[in-house]
Amino acid sequence: MIEIVNYQPQYAPAFRELNKAWIDQYFVMEDSDRKMLDDPQGYILDRGGAIIIALKDKTPVGTCALIKKEDGVYELAKMAVSLEAQGQKIGWKVGLATIEKARELGADTIYLETNSVLKPAISLYYKLGFMEIDGYDSPYSRCNLQMQMKL
Template sequence: MDFYDRTGKMALGSRLRRLSEQMTEQAAAIYDLYQVDLHPKWFPVFYSLSPSEEKSITDIAREIGHTHPSVSQIVREMSAKGYIVEKKGEMDGRKNFVLLSPAGEQVREKMQAQLDDVTSVIEKAMKETHHDLWKAIAEWEFLLEQKSLLRRVQEEKKVRESQEVQIIDYTPEYQPVFRQLNEEWITKYFRMEESDYKALDHPQEYIIDKGGHIYMALYKGEPLGTCAIIPMDDGGFELAKMAVSPRAQGLGIGYLVGKACIEKARALGAPRVYLESNTTLKPAINLYYKLGFRKAAGPPSPYERCNIQMELVF
């Protein structure tokens, strides 16, 4: 066990596999003890068919939580052993069903004592432990059904990496990258327009000197994201020029720079923050909703690509 103590929780899957292999090996010996000729891996399918009713492969797979190919393979092996027979469906002749053969029924009757003894032993073993393994497994199955281990790790990775993101104020030295980041995504989906060139080529004049603000997002010191707020006639601000390098996707940079802009607008006493976007940019729209924006009606946009307007009211 020293190996697993050293590897820690990273080896959870390996440790469970080791336990499973131990249980399977001992289960095979138990079948031999009761002179029951059944492979341990067949048991879930066998038990599913024990009520002597016919079922489809799909029905069995759904009931025992195995994949369709896995159940198909077990059924073939059990059929070769003579424990299962196949038949066509009465209502739909194209659908195959399986059920226990007379030989399979005999095995079911023979192993009843084995089932009783094993159940009793497992219950006694659980009383000797501090933790109920059966309940723990059920809890883990429920947790992973709600959110997979992969998804949980992806979120943890994002949190860790986002801690290395630094949000700073724009300075003139960042003008080339400010333009590059925005031009990169605009030209990928649309085309650069006159208003784009004005703001991206002269951000000091068209954004900052008018009372706006620009933030840059640095990841490990490299500028990989940006966002701006531009004053509006009603005292609010427009959230604009949000862009994140494709190399930085998944770090939460869009959320961080967007949140920084929103907090700046709030600090400046703005009644709302407004934005324009396009519904084809689904990740961006989802981000805006996450930041608190909701669909709104606004004045005609100077951008051809705009087909949705949103606002966040303070």
């Protein structure tokens, strides 16, 4: 059974490793990644954001962050599911929980940045209700696709 919980400090290593795994598989770690993954409390939570963790048998297998950009606008970032847990709808569950958390935080807009090589992720984002857009400045050299959802 999958349990969706809010981030707690004991999940910091899992948040880092789950994200490092997919970044290393497809890209290279960038300064923006390191800042966020090395200090999720300071970079995400203390600035008004949130992190969702998916647990399977009490073990973190998925995660997603909401980064507050300005009042009402949040970035969905650092969504990851462990290789062993992929194919079990964990990304869907984490995505839905993250969108609900954004609503609780008062978001009216959620955007994300991704890369066109991440086809399963992009398919998930469309299913969750995101649409392609242009216009946000990206801190990532790997970003070639932006998507947005109005709540």
